[in-house]
Amino acid sequence: MRDVAIIGIGMTRFGELWEMSLRDIAVEAALKCLDDAGTEHIDSVTIGCMSSGLFNQQEHLASLVTDYLGRRNTPAVRVESACASGGMAVRSAFMEVASGISDYAIAIGVEKMTDVDGNLATKALATAADGDYEAFHGINFPGLYALLANAHMEKYGTTREQLAEVAVKNHRNGALNPHSQFPREITTDTVLKSAMIADPLRLFDCSPITDGAAAVLITTVEEARKIGKHPLVVISGIGTATDTIALYQRKDILKMDAVQMAGKRALQMAGKTIHDVDFAEVHDCFTIAEIMVLEALGIVEPGQGGPATQNGHTALNGKFPVNPSGGLKSKGHPVGATGVAQICEAALQLRGQADKRQINNARTALTQNMGGSGGSCVIHILEAK
Amino acid sequence: MRDVAIIGIGMTRFGELWEMSLRDIAVEAALKCLDDAGTEHIDSVTIGCMSSGLFNQQEHLASLVTDYLGRRNTPAVRVESACASGGMAVRSAFMEVASGISDYAIAIGVEKMTDVDGNLATKALATAADGDYEAFHGINFPGLYALLANAHMEKYGTTREQLAEVAVKNHRNGALNPHSQFPREITTDTVLKSAMIADPLRLFDCSPITDGAAAVLITTVEEARKIGKHPLVVISGIGTATDTIALYQRKDILKMDAVQMAGKRALQMAGKTIHDVDFAEVHDCFTIAEIMVLEALGIVEPGQGGPATQNGHTALNGKFPVNPSGGLKSKGHPVGATGVAQICEAALQLRGQADKRQINNARTALTQNMGGSGGSCVIHILEAK
Numbered sequence: 001m002r003d004v005a006i007i008g009i010g011m012t013r014f015g016e017l018w019e020m021s022l023r024d025i026a027v028e029a030a031l032k033c034l035d036d037a038g039t040e041h042i043d044s045v046t047i048g049c050m051s052s053g054l055f056n057q058q059e060h061l062a063s064l065v066t067d068y069l070g071r072r073n074t075p076a077v078r079v080e081s082a083c084a085s086g087g088m089a090v091r092s093a094f095m096e097v098a099s100g101i102s103d104y105a106i107a108i109g110v111e112k113m114t115d116v117d118g119n120l121a122t123k124a125l126a127t128a129a130d131g132d133y134e135a136f137h138g139i140n141f142p143g144l145y146a147l148l149a150n151a152h153m154e155k156y157g158t159t160r161e162q163l164a165e166v167a168v169k170n171h172r173n174g175a176l177n178p179h180s181q182f183p184r185e186i187t188t189d190t191v192l193k194s195a196m197i198a199d200p201l202r203l204f205d206c207s208p209i210t211d212g213a214a215a216v217l218i219t220t221v222e223e224a225r226k227i228g229k230h231p232l233v234v235i236s237g238i239g240t241a242t243d244t245i246a247l248y249q250r251k252d253i254l255k256m257d258a259v260q261m262a263g264k265r266a267l268q269m270a271g272k273t274i275h276d277v278d279f280a281e282v283h284d285c286f287t288i289a290e291i292m293v294l295e296a297l298g299i300v301e302p303g304q305g306g307p308a309t310q311n312g313h314t315a316l317n318g319k320f321p322v323n324p325s326g327g328l329k330s331k332g333h334p335v336g337a338t339g340v341a342q343i344c345e346a347a348l349q350l351r352g353q354a355d356k357r358q359i360n361n362a363r364t365a366l367t368q369n370m371g372g373s374g375g376s377c378v379i380h381i382l383e384a385k
Numbered sequence: 386m387r388d389v390a391i392i393g394i395g396m397t398r399f400g401e402l403w404e405m406s407l408r409d410i411a412v413e414a415a416l417k418c419l420d421d422a423g424t425e426h427i428d429s430v431t432i433g434c435m436s437s438g439l440f441n442q443q444e445h446l447a448s449l450v451t452d453y454l455g456r457r458n459t460p461a462v463r464v465e466s467a468c469a470s471g472g473m474a475v476r477s478a479f480m481e482v483a484s485g486i487s488d489y490a491i492a493i494g495v496e497k498m499t500d501v502d503g504n505l506a507t508k509a510l511a512t513a514a515d516g517d518y519e520a521f522h523g524i525n526f527p528g529l530y531a532l533l534a535n536a537h538m539e540k541y542g543t544t545r546e547q548l549a550e551v552a553v554k555n556h557r558n559g560a561l562n563p564h565s566q567f568p569r570e571i572t573t574d575t576v577l578k579s580a581m582i583a584d585p586l587r588l589f590d591c592s593p594i595t596d597g598a599a600a601v602l603i604t605t606v607e608e609a610r611k612i613g614k615h616p617l618v619v620i621s622g623i624g625t626a627t628d629t630i631a632l633y634q635r636k637d638i639l640k641m642d643a644v645q646m647a648g649k650r651a652l653q654m655a656g657k658t659i660h661d662v663d664f665a666e667v668h669d670c671f672t673i674a675e676i677m678v679l680e681a682l683g684i685v686e687p688g689q690g691g692p693a694t695q696n697g698h699t700a701l702n703g704k705f706p707v708n709p710s711g712g713l714k715s716k717g718h719p720v721g722a723t724g725v726a727q728i729c730e731a732a733l734q735l736r737g738q739a740d741k742r743q744i745n746n747a748r749t750a751l752t753q754n755m756g757g758s759g760g761s762c763v764i765h766i767l768e769a770k
């Protein structure tokens with residue numbers, strides 16, 4: 001297997017991009033990525049997108065974006081694993097290069113979710129749940145994560161305030177990120193007084209509906225060394241795992257098996273433990289999700305996700321910074337783009353280019369991207385070399 | 386890059402499978418594939434499916450199928466490239482094994498298209514065209530291929546009867562295939578007297594709407610030799626390419642650039658020319674498609690696809706048999722399954738197990754799977770070793 005490095009990153013602003021079409025957004029991120037890489041070389045295009053079919057009545061997206069990127073005839077494919085589509089696209093691009101099929105592979109994550117009719121966004125997102133046994137009966141993701149939050153509060157004594165602190169922290173970080181959809185600090189009260197969505201989750205516990213795209217260009221470490229103007233960012237580990245997509249089928253809904261296993265696999269491939277990791281970008285689609293992911297990855301003990309957030313352990317200046325980008329909560333969550341955007345942030349931090357939100361001495365990063373309520377998860381370990 | 390072989394194949398019957406859900410169909414093909422392989426070993430699952438989101442309101446399909454296959458926690462992802470999704474899934478599984486990320490990778494192609502409301506099938510399929518510049522204006526795939534047929538008849542003098550002969554040949558082959566949706570011979574008259582769909586294409590020029598799944602298990606050639614009870618089937622070449630997904634953007638709509646380039650790349654990787662190939666499974670979504678693909682691959686000269694079909698060149702006992710399985714036309718076209726099913730047929734022929742439709746001395750096969758009106762294409766070269 002050939003060693004693989006990231007030589008370019010690019011992102012659009014995340015938000016309600018009314019003036020841009022799906023293809024425009026994807027192309028903008030890709031062009032910024034190529035500009036950052038300082039090369040025009042692309043052997044293959046991998047698109048991460050959850051559901052351009054439902055959101056935009058457009059399948060066959062990889063060919064379309066490749067053409068509009070000016071790369072007609074280049075091999076291209078889309079990968080999907082619900083909200084983990086972006087991370088899985090980077091994994092596919094990794095395989096392109098690692099196998100030797102491509103020397104330069106670009107992964108572009110994209111979703112355009114706002115320019116749609118009525119409640120289509122919630123309906124489309126619900127297709128990441130089990131259609132026959134969950135969505136058909138009317139439950140959607142705020143409802144599923146509310147079940148998890150209630151169970152977590154019941155078992156571990158996690159408090160309503162601790163959930164809110166996840167949002168407060170991530171908005172504090174996101175306020176420093178020029179790509180953020182909501183770059184504004186909030187208080188605990190902002191969360192606690194916001195509208196109830198699915199008890200106990202309130203509006204500010206939920207990541208927003210977002211348009212956006214992110215792209216990374218990868219090649220072999222050998223090629224990267226030839227080009228490299230930045231400190232070299234290497235993908236040293238990838239782990240992925242699945243679980244039942246229906247919550248009711250799990251033995252213990254508070255254990256995120258896919259996250260735990262993907263983390264173990266990624267760290268093992270990189271020859272690391274979680275204690276070697278300096279910071280993480282994790283999938284905080286809801287505040288409870290970040291808390292559960294911290295526990296599943298072993299960043300904290302089971303039940304300690306709430307207290308650790310409250311006491312600043314995961315703050316930008318804490319012992320283990322989590323979501324320096326602002327996370328899905330503040331930066332926004334264009335689902336197919338999210339996993340790629342996490343990797344852009346990790347690379348930016350490892351290069352020491354994260355400006356006001358720069359983490360000191362960041363050498364090893366973990367990015368955790370998941371689908372649905374943890375039915376799939378993909379984790380990357382990135383290192384500055 | 387590690388050398389890769391196919392050690393298992395499995396298919397459901399193709400047709401209107403009212404009694405089976407999307408997940409049931411995918412699992413049945415996978416179980417048959419494992420049974421055929423004589424191993425239970427799977428390190429990763431790749432699903433090829435065009436649009437379970439639109440057809441079945443179910444994204445996140447790879448995790449779901451992996452769980453129902455009894456492989457909870459196994460890495461899984463779905464890939465999509467419209468009607469080339471199946472072929473691209475096999476390519477992804479190939480990369481899993483070639484890169485060393487997986488030792489055993491299963492690719493499962495699936496689509497459930499019949500159990501849907503009204504004209505959803507045609508609408509969903511139209512998302513493989515350019516949403517903004519084709520589908521929005523009301524054109525669908527019968528219309529797009531009708532444009533191609535008219536242009537081909539105008540430029541090359543291809544006749545209405547020659548188009549019909551593609552369907553007649555493929556139904557003759559499909560009548561020998563127990564998996565076929567329509568295993569019945571037809572006459573030229575059947576085609577010429579069938580209902581007009583989009584002038585000049587009639588009902589029997591069009592592939593049907595189908596439910597079905599197909600699966601292949603791949604591993605390294607080294608592992609395959611240890612297990613191998615069948616003649617070894619090796620994937621010696623893969624080529625893929627894209628084109629504009631909108632027809633109007635092409636300089637010459639009669640040249641299928643993606644098909645031509647994918648073919649060149651696949652043959653080059655295998656160290657072969659088209660003259661070394663013994664037979665092909667090609668993407669005959671409409672009769673005109675098979676004719677144009679024969680020309681793009683260099684099986685015949687430009688403009689000779691019609692006459693070659695009429696004079697028996699591509700018949701089962703002809704010089705270059707095309708679609709021994711019955712093709713999409715007779716066997717059926719569950720879009721995400723089609724590319725995988727082509728590879729199942731090629732492997733069966735190379736093993737000498739194709740029963741009444743066996744091609745003599747079949748040693749090298751080409752499978753050609755494409756998306757939309759040729760906006761993407763993936764080609765595999767398989768060899769018996």
